[in-house]
Amino acid sequence: MADEVVKILDNRKVNEKYYKLSFCSHEIARGAQPGQFLHIQINPTLDPFWRRPFSFYRVDGDEIEILYEILGHGTAMLAQKQAGEVLKVMGPLGKPFRKAVKPKKRICVAGGVGLPPLLYLAECEDVDFFLIGAKSRSEVMPDSELEHIKGTVMYSTNDGSYGVKGYVTVLLEQILKEERPEDVFIQTCGPMVMMQAVRDLAEARYIKGEASVDETMACGLGVCLGCMVKTHAGWLPSCTEGPVFDFSQLQGSLICQT
Ligand SMILES: Cc1cc2nc3c(=O)[nH]c(=O)nc-3n(C[C@H](O)[C@H](O)[C@H](O)COP(=O)(O)OP(=O)(O)OC[C@H]3O[C@@H](n4cnc5c(N)ncnc54)[C@H](O)[C@@H]3O)c2cc1C
Ligand code: FES
Incomplete structure (x- = not known):
């Protein structure tokens, strides 16, 4: 560091x-x-x-x-x-996303400004589906920013002005209908509400995955305890023990973390 x-x-x-x-x-x-x-x-x-x-x-x-x-x-x-x-x-x-997920298929689910860490991951590692949720076409990234993603990119927009209409979980549900739960691994970053919806879909099907819990931070070094996340091992600082947490580590709803 x-x-x-x-x-x-x-x-x-x-x-x-x-x-x-x-x-x-x-x-x-x-x-x-x-x-x-x-x-x-x-x-x-x-x-x-x-x-x-x-x-x-x-x-x-x-x-x-x-x-x-x-x-x-x-x-x-x-x-x-x-x-x-x-x-x-x-x-x-902080702790990174898991790089090796093979033989499982990697599904990345990005919402809003949760895109950056997942795009970096998807430029380094193979990804089967890269799903991006945005409010409208004005938030859609230029093709030049997405062209090095090693997998299929799909967009949803809340107003339907680009890609599929609705939340990004609409896309995720479509894909999960075609896949066996044990064959996929989900990695997500975005608003807490979106990540919780992704986690709910995954956990209902016993699908494993990770979420980057981007809590508000102050020191960034595990000292101020301003970024605590509720896990099965107790409250942990997101800046040093995360921001990436395994779904199975997280306790309770992500919506209640803040
Ligand atoms: C690990 C991590 C990675 C991040 N990566 C990115 C990134 O790649 N790109 C990016 O644009 N942003 C990212 N963020 C969020 C970014 O840190 C905040 O947008 C920034 O700190 C806001 O600062 P500000 O002074 O503009 O807003 P402030 O004036 O500090 O806050 C404005 C409003 O936003 C809220 N807010 C501040 N931080 C957050 C947060 N993390 N989550 C939800 N609400 C918040 C505040 O409560 C307040 O209501 C990341 C956050 C974390 C923890
Ligand atoms: S930001 Fe201070 S402990 Fe995480």
Whole structure:
């Protein structure tokens, strides 16, 4: 794990909702695995006070990309940053997604800004189905961002303006009708409500899988206990024991975690 001041190479909008930012760090890139995250100090001042966590979206040599949406104060500031400005970045942090799932088929289920860690996984490893849920066509990623996914990409949109109409679980249910439960492994990241729905579908069929529980974080190092997740082994800090948890580790509904 490293904590470095890095220079922004590029920071631009990729569609109506998401921005992509890139920088170089040999130390951070060399240990990065899909599902792990970076903790970014957006300004050297006390505003914003806490670092903000972002998943690795792509790692190519020493070049690292994150994909983000503007949610509040910190991400709004991040979107204003220009190439050449600096950030302080700590990483890689947290536990990654499972890479080896063969002989099972891998199904990735991404919702909204849960896309980055799963896309990184699906560019490194084979994936049978890569399902993406978005609100509408305006959130759909350009083809150039999806072309290296090693598997079939399918979209759902809430308003039906792109792909199948409805939540991403509509797509997942369609696929699960054709598969034997013991033959598939699900990996998911996105809003808690979506991940809980995915987990419910999986658990009803005894399908195994993992969820990246992207709790709000402060220290990112397991110290402040601000990101606790309820598991069968007790409350665990998501930043060090997660963010990726096996479905079987999680206790209770993900919707009640926050
Ligand atoms: C492990 C991990 C990986 C992440 N990866 C990405 C990523 O790749 N791309 C991306 O865009 N975002 C990602 N996030 C979420 C990102 O960290 C938040 O969007 C960011 O911290 C918001 O900061 P802000 O200052 O803009 O918003 P704030 O002003 O801090 O918050 C604005 C609102 O958003 C809520 N909020 C803040 N963080 C979260 C969260 N994690 N979940 C739900 N609600 C939240 C706050 O409660 C508040 O209501 C990740 C989070 C975690 C924990
Ligand atoms: S963010 Fe402090 S313990 Fe996880």
